[in-house]
Amino acid sequence: MASKNRVLRLLSGLLSVSLCRAIAIPSSAPASAAPLDPSLLSVSLEFFAFPGYTALPATANCLANLAALRGAPPAVRIGGTTQDRATFFPGLNEAVNYTVASPADAPDSLMFGPPFMQLAAQLPGEVTLGLNRQLDNQSASLAAAVLAKQTMPNLFAFELGNEPEFYASNSPIIVAGGQGWSQSVDAASQKSWFETFSRSVGSVFQGAVTLSWSAGETLTLLGTDGAALLKSLSRHSYPQSACGGAATNLPSLMSHSGIVSYTRQYRSEAAQAHAAGIKYFLGETNSATCGGGGISPTFGAALWIVDYVLQGALNGVDRLYFHQGTISNCAYCFWGQTSVFAPYYGAAFVSEFLGSDGATLAMLDDGTGAIAAYAVFNTAGRPVRVLVINSSYYSGTGTRATSAVVLSGLSAGTTTAQAKRMTAPSAPATSGVTIGGSASFTGACTRSGTQAMESVAVSGGSATVSVRASEALIVFV
Ligand SMILES: *[C@@H]1O[C@H](CO)[C@@H](O)[C@H](O)[C@H]1NC(C)=O
Ligand SMILES: *[C@@H]1O[C@H](CO)[C@@H](O)[C@H](O)[C@H]1NC(C)=O
Numbered sequence: 001m002a003s004k005n006r007v008l009r010l011l012s013g014l015l016s017v018s019l020c021r022a023i024a025i026p027s028s029a030p031a032s033a034a035p036l037d038p039s040l041l042s043v044s045l046e047f048f049a050f051p052g053y054t055a056l057p058a059t060a061n062c063l064a065n066l067a068a069l070r071g072a073p074p075a076v077r078i079g080g081t082t083q084d085r086a087t088f089f090p091g092l093n094e095a096v097n098y099t100v101a102s103p104a105d106a107p108d109s110l111m112f113g114p115p116f117m118q119l120a121a122q123l124p125g126e127v128t129l130g131l132n133r134q135l136d137n138q139s140a141s142l143a144a145a146v147l148a149k150q151t152m153p154n155l156f157a158f159e160l161g162n163e164p165e166f167y168a169s170n171s172p173i174i175v176a177g178g179q180g181w182s183q184s185v186d187a188a189s190q191k192s193w194f195e196t197f198s199r200s201v202g203s204v205f206q207g208a209v210t211l212s213w214s215a216g217e218t219l220t221l222l223g224t225d226g227a228a229l230l231k232s233l234s235r236h237s238y239p240q241s242a243c244g245g246a247a248t249n250l251p252s253l254m255s256h257s258g259i260v261s262y263t264r265q266y267r268s269e270a271a272q273a274h275a276a277g278i279k280y281f282l283g284e285t286n287s288a289t290c291g292g293g294g295i296s297p298t299f300g301a302a303l304w305i306v307d308y309v310l311q312g313a314l315n316g317v318d319r320l321y322f323h324q325g326t327i328s329n330c331a332y333c334f335w336g337q338t339s340v341f342a343p344y345y346g347a348a349f350v351s352e353f354l355g356s357d358g359a360t361l362a363m364l365d366d367g368t369g370a371i372a373a374y375a376v377f378n379t380a381g382r383p384v385r386v387l388v389i390n391s392s393y394y395s396g397t398g399t400r401a402t403s404a405v406v407l408s409g410l411s412a413g414t415t416t417a418q419a420k421r422m423t424a425p426s427a428p429a430t431s432g433v434t435i436g437g438s439a440s441f442t443g444a445c446t447r448s449g450t451q452a453m454e455s456v457a458v459s460g461g462s463a464t465v466s467v468r469a470s471e472a473l474i475v476f477v
């Protein structure tokens, strides 16, 4: 036995040298481990489409699956471009009404009524409701906020306006101010609206809600008295754009080192929000703007979600709200009318890794290679799961090299560990994703098939696992 162990240790040593992949699991959470919000992975629903989403069985089921895995429901933000096209009518007996030329279109203008808030009140997680500022109808948005406050026990915050940097120059809010539009004019407008609304609903706002303007700069412009009206600061984040036919790139989306360097840009404004005593969210995010090109509905995007959510947490992002747009006309959506799409598997897999006991997170690699490795720790600071992602792009043709990652620092007395794998035929595949060998989700987002664990031999506190290109593995330690 002793000599066999020695051989295994020798083998492990050789593997770690030849593959440069030895990952040491800390026996307790390092001081640098990042805290994890229970709703780290959350969801943003496009304003006009929200009532439609509540009518899909997949919506409740997809959210419930994530809640069961993480032990807390995802938070929901209702908003987006159409929040700034919507006017509240207290007498309207429908959640929304609008006309569109084709069901694939978003409306240019819409009304919403009290049933909208009743639907929002039924969501299991905390809800952030996006209201209109662009049309400068303050009394309508204020009436909506007052009713939402009365109706929704799950209310977290209100947004007043979405991505104001993109308002058309003839927007009523710009014309009415008479001083043009800039980040400082917008910040003054946000502050004035927050002050007015706070007299009726309290200090429950989500500030900034910008994509290209720095949310940290808006927070500075709001000042200490403005920040005191906020619960959270929201920055929108899309690593790629498919707007105007721009080219998207899946290998670069899913690259671990690319995700590490992209997400680092949020670290300083997250720290600024926390210093102001408020939460910092990527309040609307997904893979690529303007529909997502070809990359968004893929398994590679599922791997991106796993890595990006964890990098968000490491950089101080309390929650990432993955945007869901027009039902069944949305490349990056987790689910649609009758289907659950590949990215949802990433959301489920990272929720399983975080688990109901995950309290803090550490990255175990140096962020410069293709292999990502993370450990999640419980409240007692013990490592409970390790995640390994091989973010190398597998196109589906050619060999999918199998190689090994050596994990050390497992309990010395353990002889076997359990592991669960997420894989698919290739990174660009849009179907065929499995978790645990064969399990998947039905079109209504209920589980189908059985998830199998893999057994990993552990010897002397070390284990060797194989993670092929474009695959991820959770090891339960
Ligand atoms: C929306 O509802 C209002 C009030 O009931 C009605 O006057 C209007 O025609 C409706 N608009 C659409 C597009 O359905
Ligand atoms: C503001 O919204 C109300 C409905 O809440 C509507 O009756 C009114 O006409 C709107 N005002 C303007 C200036 O559009």
Ligand SMILES: *[C@@H]1O[C@H](CO)[C@@H](O)[C@H](O)[C@H]1NC(C)=O
Pocket: 019, 021, 370, 371, 390, 391, 392, 399, 400, 401, 402, 403, 404, 405, 466, 467, 468, 469, 470
């Ligand atoms: C990740 O995948 C690449 C490409 O197939 C492969 O060469 C590499 O060895 C894999 N890395 C590990 C640690 O498994």
